[in-house]
Amino acid sequence: MKFSSRLKLLREEKGLRQEDLAKILNISRQSISNYEKGVRFPNDEELIKKLAKFFNVSIDYLLGASNIRSNYMYIDDTRTRESASSYDVDKKTALENLFYEVDTLSVNTIQRITQVIRIFKDEINS
Structure with a gap:
């Protein structure tokens, strides 16, 4: 699954409109729309990190490089890998x-x- 599809899926899972997510990320609704359509890709590394953190998924999952949502926990804006036996996944x-x-x-x-x-x-x- 591509980034565009993952972003839309994650947004919809949280019950957010494009406008809602845009406001949370402090970007335009059109940017979200373009990302979800695959027309554009975020060129800001910090935005990609912010998306992964907000949706509580790994960057690999968000970008489509992995199908494992998350084996990371975000603590004080730093990503800390937990041991395989204790990662935070419901x-x-x-x-x-x-x-x-x-x-x-x-x-x-x-x-x-x-x-x-x-x-x-x-x-x-x-």
């Missing part, structure tokens, strides 16, 4: 990421992964 996002990755696999591979998950669940529950 369950819905984690499941979305998992389903996206699994969706490209063969049925046989998905069945094998399901078996492994059941083994882990059984170990946890015993």
Whole structure:
């Protein structure tokens, strides 16, 4: 997915109009429209960081380089990578990421992964 599509998706997920996001970012509504149409791309590195922070996603996700929304936490305007076992992602996002990755696999591979998950669940529950 391209930056333009990601930006629109993220904006709509937050229930924002282009005008709302433009006001938050202190840019014009037309700029947001152009970004979402893929006509223009933000040439300001700080704006890209601001977008990623606002939507709580990684810059890689925002730019379409990754399908993992975020494994970063923003603290005092600095991005700090957390350990893989403690990154700040809600369950819905984690499941979305998992389903996206699994969706490209063969049925046989998905069945094998399901078996492994059941083994882990059984170990946890015993």
